[in-house]
Amino acid sequence: MATATSPKPADGPAQAGKPGVFQALGGLARRPEAGSFIGMIVVFVFFAIFGGAQFIGAAGAASWLNVAAEVGLVALPVGLLMIAGELDLSIGSVIPAASLTVAIISGYYGLPEILGVAAALAFGLAVGFVNGVLVLRTRVPSLIVTIGTMFAVMGLTLGLAVLLTGATSTALVPTPFWKAIFGQFVGGMFEITIFWWILSVAILAYVLHISPWGNWIFALGGDRESARNAGIPTDKVTIGLFMTSGFSAAFLGVCQVMIYQSAQVVGGQSFIFNSIMCVVIGGVLLTGGFGSIVGIVFGTITFAIVNQGIYFTNFDPNLGSVIIGALLLVAVLMNDTFRALALSTITKKKK
Amino acid sequence: MTDTHPVLELRNVNKSFGPIDVLHDISLKVKAGEVLCLLGDNGAGKSTLIKTLAGVHKPTTGEIWMDGGRVSFDRPKDAADRGIATVHQFGGTFPLMTIGRSFFVGVEPTKGWGPFKIFDRKKANAVAVKAVQSFGITRIDDGDRLIGGLSGGERQSLAIARAVHFGARVLILDEPTAALGVKQASHVLRIVLEAKKRGIAVIFITHQVTHAMAVGDHFAVLIRGALAANFMRGEKSREEITDLMAGGEALADLDAYMESHDGHAPDLVS
Numbered sequence: 001m002a003t004a005t006s007p008k009p010a011d012g013p014a015q016a017g018k019p020g021v022f023q024a025l026g027g028l029a030r031r032p033e034a035g036s037f038i039g040m041i042v043v044f045v046f047f048a049i050f051g052g053a054q055f056i057g058a059a060g061a062a063s064w065l066n067v068a069a070e071v072g073l074v075a076l077p078v079g080l081l082m083i084a085g086e087l088d089l090s091i092g093s094v095i096p097a098a099s100l101t102v103a104i105i106s107g108y109y110g111l112p113e114i115l116g117v118a119a120a121l122a123f124g125l126a127v128g129f130v131n132g133v134l135v136l137r138t139r140v141p142s143l144i145v146t147i148g149t150m151f152a153v154m155g156l157t158l159g160l161a162v163l164l165t166g167a168t169s170t171a172l173v174p175t176p177f178w179k180a181i182f183g184q185f186v187g188g189m190f191e192i193t194i195f196w197w198i199l200s201v202a203i204l205a206y207v208l209h210i211s212p213w214g215n216w217i218f219a220l221g222g223d224r225e226s227a228r229n230a231g232i233p234t235d236k237v238t239i240g241l242f243m244t245s246g247f248s249a250a251f252l253g254v255c256q257v258m259i260y261q262s263a264q265v266v267g268g269q270s271f272i273f274n275s276i277m278c279v280v281i282g283g284v285l286l287t288g289g290f291g292s293i294v295g296i297v298f299g300t301i302t303f304a305i306v307n308q309g310i311y312f313t314n315f316d317p318n319l320g321s322v323i324i325g326a327l328l329l330v331a332v333l334m335n336d337t338f339r340a341l342a343l344s345t346i347t348k349k350k351k
Numbered sequence: 352m353t354d355t356h357p358v359l360e361l362r363n364v365n366k367s368f369g370p371i372d373v374l375h376d377i378s379l380k381v382k383a384g385e386v387l388c389l390l391g392d393n394g395a396g397k398s399t400l401i402k403t404l405a406g407v408h409k410p411t412t413g414e415i416w417m418d419g420g421r422v423s424f425d426r427p428k429d430a431a432d433r434g435i436a437t438v439h440q441f442g443g444t445f446p447l448m449t450i451g452r453s454f455f456v457g458v459e460p461t462k463g464w465g466p467f468k469i470f471d472r473k474k475a476n477a478v479a480v481k482a483v484q485s486f487g488i489t490r491i492d493d494g495d496r497l498i499g500g501l502s503g504g505e506r507q508s509l510a511i512a513r514a515v516h517f518g519a520r521v522l523i524l525d526e527p528t529a530a531l532g533v534k535q536a537s538h539v540l541r542i543v544l545e546a547k548k549r550g551i552a553v554i555f556i557t558h559q560v561t562h563a564m565a566v567g568d569h570f571a572v573l574i575r576g577a578l579a580a581n582f583m584r585g586e587k588s589r590e591e592i593t594d595l596m597a598g599g600e601a602l603a604d605l606d607a608y609m610e611s612h613d614g615h616a617p618d619l620v621s
Contacts, residue, residue, distance in 0.1 A: 212459030212470045215448075219456045222445030229427055229437075230457035290447040343446070343499040 033295030035334040036282045039327070040302045047305055051312030060312055062189035068304035069197040072297065073252045074271055075278035076204050077245035079296040082279055083208070084241055085221040085288030086135065086142040091249035092272035093154040094127050098253025099263035100161055100170060107172030107263075108165050117178070117254050124250025125243050127153060132239030150272075158265045169264040172257055183258025193255045200248065205293040217241070221288025277324065278303045281331040283338070290339065302327065356419035357382045358552040359404070359435070359521045364413030366403055373399045375577040377413070381521065381552040381569070386543060388563035389556045390596050391573035397556050400573065401523055404554070405437045406430030434520035438510040438527060446499030450483075450491065451476035453498050454513050482512040486542050504535030508542050515546060522546055523554045528562050540565050560592050572596055 047055050054060055074091050081088050098120035106116035131149055135142045161168055174183060184192050208214040216237050219227040228234045252271075257263045282299025284291030306327060310320035357380035366374040373396050381387040391397045402408045404415070406424030415422050417433060424430045445453045455475045461468040476494020483491045488508045491501070498506060507527045514522055524543065528536040536559075543566045546553055557563050563570060570587070572580040572595045580587070580595050587595075608617050 210469050212461050212468055215452050215456060215459050215470060218448050218452065219445055222448055222453075226445065227456065229431075231428065231431075232457045285447065289445060339447075343497055 033283050033292050033298055035331065035338040036295045036298035036302065039281060039331055039334065040298045040305070043302050043305050043309070043327070047309030047312065050315070051309050055309060055312035058187075059189060060309075062187075063311070064301070064304040064308040065194050066189075066191045067307055068300050069191060069194040070252060070256070071271060071274045071278055071303065072197045072300040073193065073200055073255075074245070074249050075275040075282075075296055075300050076200055076293065077241070077248045078275045079279040079282065079284050079291060079293070080204060080208060080217060081142075081241050081245055082276075082284050082286065083221045083288055083291045084217045084238065085224065086238065086241065087276075088128075088131060088142065088146050088242060088245045089272050090127055090131055090146040090149040090153060091245060091275065092269045093150045093157065094124050094246055094249035095253040095256065095268035095271055096263065096265060097127075097153050097157040098124055098250035099257040099268075100157055100253075100265065102254055102257045103170035103172040103263035104161065104164055106174070108170050113174060113178040117182075120254050121247060121250050124246040124248070124253075126246070127250075128243035128246025129239060131246065132242035135242070136235050136238060154265075161265055168266075169262055171262045173261060174258050179258055182255045183261075191255075191259060193252075193259070196251070196255065201293060201297055208293050213237070218289060221285075221290070223289075274303065277328055280335075281328060283331075283335045285335075285339070299331070302331075357416075358418060359554075360416040361404075361410075362414040362416060364403065364410040364415070366399055366408060367411050373576050374403070374410075377573075377578055379571055379578070379581070381554055383520070383552050384547055384550045385568045386547050386553040386555055386566050388567035388570045389554060389573060390558060390560065390563055390570060390592065391556075392558060392596055394575075395573040396576040397573055398525075399576075401437060401525055401554075401556060404430070404521075404523055405435060434518055435523065436514035436517070436519035436521070437523040437525060438507065438514055439525045446497065448498055449476075449495050450498060450501075450509065451479045451494035454479035454482070454494075454509070454516075458517070478516070479509075479513075482516045483509050486512045486515075486545050488512075488538070488542075502535060503531050504538040507531070507539045511539075511542050511546060515549065515551060519551060521552045521554065523556070525556050526558075527555070528557060528559060536562060558596065560589055560596070563592070564589060 051060065074095070078088055078091065101120040101123055102113070102116035104116075105111050105119055106113045127149060131142070131146055134140070134145045134149070138145065158168065161170070180192075182192065182196075186192055186194075208217060216227065216232045216234075219230065219232055220234055220237055224234055249271075253263075253268070278300040279291075279296055280286065280299070281302050282291070282297070283295035284299075303324065306320060306323050310317050310323070360380040361377050364374060364377045365372065377400065379387065389397060389400065399408065403410055406427045406429050409424070415424070422429075422433065424433075445456070448456075451472060452470075452475065455478075460471040460474045460478070462471045462474075463469040472494075480492060480494050483505075486508055488505055491505060491509070498509070501509065511522065511524070511527075527539050527543075531539065540562060543553055543555060547566070547568075553566075555563065555566060568584050570580070570582055570584070570592065571578055572592065574596075609615065
């Protein structure tokens with residue numbers, strides 16, 4: 001019976017033979033972010049050539065980094081949701097709603113900023129919670145549920161803003177401390193949001209790739225039924241992810257009101273599609289179960305470079321949208337290819 | 352060992368959904384190190400029976416016994432805690448996850464301290480690969496490969512190895528060979544035998560008589576929710592079993608009648 005157990009498998013790198021550069025390269029190509037990394041490099045080189053020195057310089061970097069940070073803050077949690085097989089469109093109205101909450105509480109009524117910020121973030125969490133519960137209870141696809149909550153939040157924001165202040169936009173002059181942590185421009189041009197984005201990347205990368213919870217998120221997107229059978233608290237994870245996305249959207253709203261010192265009812269809708277685009281360009285599978293934080297970061301940067309880079313070139317800025325549209329299509333096609341590569345059995349031709 | 356008591360036993364189990372009776376008076380037992388083949392055509396109630404064993408459904412009447420004591424499952428987890436594991440046709444795994452990750456879904460090995468737990472990828476991969484290889488699937492040697500890149504038979508094997516690794520005592524295999532080619536199916540059958548050798552009670556659901564006869568010790572045929580036959584290895588021939596599944600002994604009689612009457616079917620009144 002002792003012989004029943006086969007010889008101990010060689011662990012990891014000890015896999016005799018020639019691991020070599022090619023296998024390492026092959027391994028890289030199979031990562032979900034491979035396609036988006038190549039895309040990012042291509043786009044950067046393209047605009048470096050046509051945008052000239054200005055694009056490569058600090059001003060150019062600031063212009064796309066600022067855009068990347070803002071959309072990136074929401075793209076990350078939206079990406080996590082997508083990996084878990086869900087979508088969240090309500091961010092489009094949570095962002096302005098959070099901005100207005102801060103502006104009305106701390107600007108219009110002049111209460112301390114901490115109250116406004118806390119209320120805004122709590123509001124984001126609450127919307128996320130409602131989204132999660134509705135998706136679980138009704139079993140309606142989250143695309144539909146969150147479109148519903150998006151309109152509900154938009155209407156609520158408009159109604160309350162007009163009711164309380166009599167206007168659809170409110171100004172806020174933050175005190176230096178709050179301006180410094182949420183709204184300052186580092187070095188005169190880099191939004192501090194960039195650092196919050198980096199922090200968010202670090203936290204969510206930990207959650208998805210290092211902590212055991214990441215496994216739950218992937219499993220949820222891969223097969224919800226099997227995940228539940230395996231003992232994963234699927235409902236809690238789903239609600240938690242929606243709350244993360246609500247929180248992040250509210251956080252972005254807070255940053256925006258501190259940066260621009262005013263908040264409006266409209267605005268924020270563009271973040272819906274932009275964040276989804278960043279996520280998809282970043283190699284996340286629309287139907288869930290596959291993706292990576294690094295990929296989403298690459299996707300976000302790619303999106304931001306195209307979005308801003310066009311202004312550094314001699315092209316008609318309207319072409320930017322065309323490029324983004326084409327890019328999305330190419331990205332999806334490319335990601336399919338890379339996913340197929342990842343699935344192709346890594347049959348090392350031994351025996 | 353527990354030769355006196357079957358590991359799992361159903362006593363007069365009935366299950367109905369509202370007015371529809373799905374299972375009638377099912378009594379079955381399976382012992383450690385024994386393969387019980389559950390045969391039946393589509394719609395015979397196999398799935399309902401499996402789900403009842405796995406704790407998804409509660410029997411309307413009747414009892415479930417394990418190791419000589421009566422048990423009752425309110426949730427699938429209750430059954431799982433008692434060592435009943437179900438492996439579904441497609442392995443119930445996640446095509447886009449790595450072998451190591453999917454092996455440990457829900458029970459991730461971690462290292463680190465406090466809230467900063469780290470998924471121990473190396474350990475997960477090593478354990479998963481070792482578990483599968485011990486079942487003779489030596490082609491799987493890299494825990495970072497994606498499940499989707501495995502063949503159907505390898506996926507099944509992985510799922511079975513996973514169940515056994517996590518202490519399954521009763522292994523319910525739901526049509527494990529249905530979607531597989533001949534060679535792959537034989538892989539899976541070998542793994543069934545390996546599981547049996549390790550003293551696990553296996554309930555093997557299939558409608559492929561050949562596969563059942565290759566591994567089964569004990570056979571039960573389910574027709575329209577009732578046990579049509581319950582016999583041991585060697586008591587019936589392949590033809591008899593096929594006939595049983597296809598509609599009971601009647602079909603065999605029909606064949607015999609037509610053969611001796613120049614191919615004419617009997618009158619309906621006879």
